Amino acid sequence: MAEQATSVGRRLLWAEFGALYIGAPLGIALFMPGHMLFRALAVFSIIGLGLLWLTGGFAWRGLVRGWRALPWRELLGMAVASFVIGVALLWWFYPGALFNMVRNRPEFLLVVWTFYPILSALPQELIFRPLFFHRYAPLLPQGHPAIALNAAIFSFAHLMYWSWVVAILTFIGGWFFARAYLRHGFPSAWLLHAVAGNVLFAVGMGTYFYSGNVVRPF
Secondary structure: OHHHHHHHHHHHHHHHHHHHHHHHHHHHHHHHHOOOOOOOOHHHHHHHHHHHHHHOOOHHHHHOOOOOHHOOHHHHHHHHHHHHHHHHHHHOHHHHHHHHHHHHOOHHHHHHHHHHHHHHHHHHHHHHHHHHHOOOOOHOOOOHHHHHHHHHHHHHOOOOHHHHHHHHHHHHHHHHHHHHHHHHHHHHHHHHHHHHHHHHHHHOOHHHHHHHOOOOOO
């Protein structure tokens, strides 16, 4: 009976995992208007926190611990890499978008830098790092395969942008965010995400990552 209950529990957990990390992003990409993105993130953040609470055994203080262990070299490296990659991609594909916000709306860039870490990076990190690695730990492989799966799920969650550039960048970013979370804690993952996003928006990558620019291919 105990083994049967465990098997049922795992199947239910897999179903929940699939609904949250596959079904929801697919539904958003296919049906949700772009202007509702932040509302969706808010809803999923509440759901994620609720699931963490239901799981039990999660060290909530871990969300605010780790500021003394920030990986400053990784943060600097993320800023530099985001700048170089963003400039290279735009120079090759959309040269007119290079530093578009800096040149034309510098005051709005300050708004993005203020609110992106809070309204976008923070809820994403809650859903894709603590919830993923705690609640679904029984389903995950060990070591690097778990990080790779997390990065793939994080990339798939950006399907709504319908862009291979976004898919690749979010997979790479997701790998580093997940690794930072496991090594240094939640604050490090959140800051890496915030730094990457803010730098990309500064160089003009809003061409790819701004939901208002999304055009579904159907």
